[in-house]
Amino acid sequence: MSRIRSVHPGFFTDEDIVTVSMAARLCLIGLGIEADDKGVFEWKPVRLKMRLFPVDAVDMAALLDELVEAGLVRDYDFDGRRYGAIRNFRKHQKPKTPNDIHPAPDEILDFVALAAPISEKKRRKPDPFPQKGEKPRQMEDGGWRMESSVPSEPRGDDPPQHQPPAPIDxxxxxxxxxxxxxxxxxxxxxxxxxxxxxxxxxxxxxxxxxxxxxxxxxxxxxxxxxxxxxxxxxxxxxxxxxxxxxxxxxxxxxxxxxxxxxxxxxxxxxxxxxxxxxxxxxxxxxxxxxxxxxxxxxxx
Structure with a gap:
């Protein structure tokens, strides 16, 4: 099932991402939408082509190979089925109620930057009485945050400020x-x-x-x-x-x-x-x- 994802402006200037073709960059965004909340998706080029590029003359298998060669995606086999994983996906996407659909060994969990396995039993319930100044989130958090970026610390008693992402140029x-x-x-x-x-x-x-x-x-x-x-x-x-x-x-x-x-x-x-x-x-x-x-x- 496709999920809503955020795209951080830093995605377009990432040194590894800019080395691949424009179609591969768009494909990488689409894979994030198709992946589960670990950043894992089924490696089915034909189906992915129909979902991401239904009317474009692109070679989906070649785009996936290009992303693998750039180190942005890794493919692996598990129980006789083939899957793909997106590098550092959980550093950039932080869903509040994550789902765990596709299996992944420990090395893949490290590749997607997931510190611990997702537990469906430990989902946090939303606070019915949020603290003063806090707004409940309406969508999934995250969005291709650059690894070097450090969030600014709040000063004094100022309530947390939500900084909207800069518009894409x-x-x-x-x-x-x-x-x-x-x-x-x-x-x-x-x-x-x-x-x-x-x-x-x-x-x-x-x-x-x-x-x-x-x-x-x-x-x-x-x-x-x-x-x-x-x-x-x-x-x-x-x-x-x-x-x-x-x-x-x-x-x-x-x-x-x-x-x-x-x-x-x-x-x-x-x-x-x-x-x-x-x-x-x-x-x-x-x-x-x-x-x-x-x-x-x-x-x-």
Whole structure:
């Protein structure tokens, strides 16, 4: 059963997490939603693909292998079944009434940073009369807290203050991911940032840019600049066609993908289909598109 999880802003700057692909980062967030409260999930790539990326052309098994190679996830066998565990999950997620669904040996409990086995018999009952200034929690506590962060100590008799997490800077995530992909194709960082800015201006929607970047991460086009321009144009055309059609358009996405987009601060109504026009499919293999791009330039 999927659970509500929190995502701390430090997740996007963690040195181990930023080394994996954008799709793998989104997958890691989704695995936290699918895992039990120990941070353990069933290792079933097909089912995970349908729950996390139902309409995206991604290789779920390859994403899991990428996370294992980065040391962010570990797979193991127990009683003839295969499971996965998320590193330091219980350092970042602290549910008030944890559940214990999947089995895990002691070494996996250490990997997820669970100090002691979960006991369903020792659940704390909420205090019907909370102390003055204390607010009962409505959702699970935690959220990808960085290991080096230390909570500030209360001063004097001040009541505990709840600090809301800082809003996610989706534009920074787009620039970081886009620049990294362009650098791998030989562009210098200033030129790469200029190109990403033109993609955002062309799309007029960060949701469209993020959707196209996610697709590009999976397809790895040889000419990323031409591919992205064609993909953005295709996505905008599709959205314009839907907006002119009477009645609400059908939404094939599942709840998990919509929740993941919401976690990124995106409008869930945008960017749910990959680019599908002939131009978008042919962009990675066409050199003629580059000649028609006055903004791409040849500077590297």
């Amino acid at each position: 989706i534009a920074k995530s787009i620039f970081d991911g886009g620049v990294a992909m362009l650098r791998r194709q030989g562009f210098r960082e200033p030129k790469a940032r200029e190109i990403v800015g033109k993609w955002r201006k062309l799309a007029a929607s960060d949701g469209i840019v993020l959707s196209c970047l996610s697709r590009a991460q999976s397809e790895n086009p040889s000419d990323l600049v031409a591919w992205m321009i064609a993909a953005i144009a295709s996505e905008k055309g599709r959205l314009n066609d839907e907006s002119s059609t009477p009645g609400p358009p059908a939404d094939p996405r599942g709840r998990t993908e919509r929740a993941a987009m919401a976690a990124f601060g995106l409008d869930p109504e945008l960017g749910h289909d990959p680019p599908h026009s002939d131009a978008a499919r042919q962009a990675p293999r066409s050199d003629r598109n580059r000649a028609a791009l006055p903004h791409a330039g040849d500077e590297r």
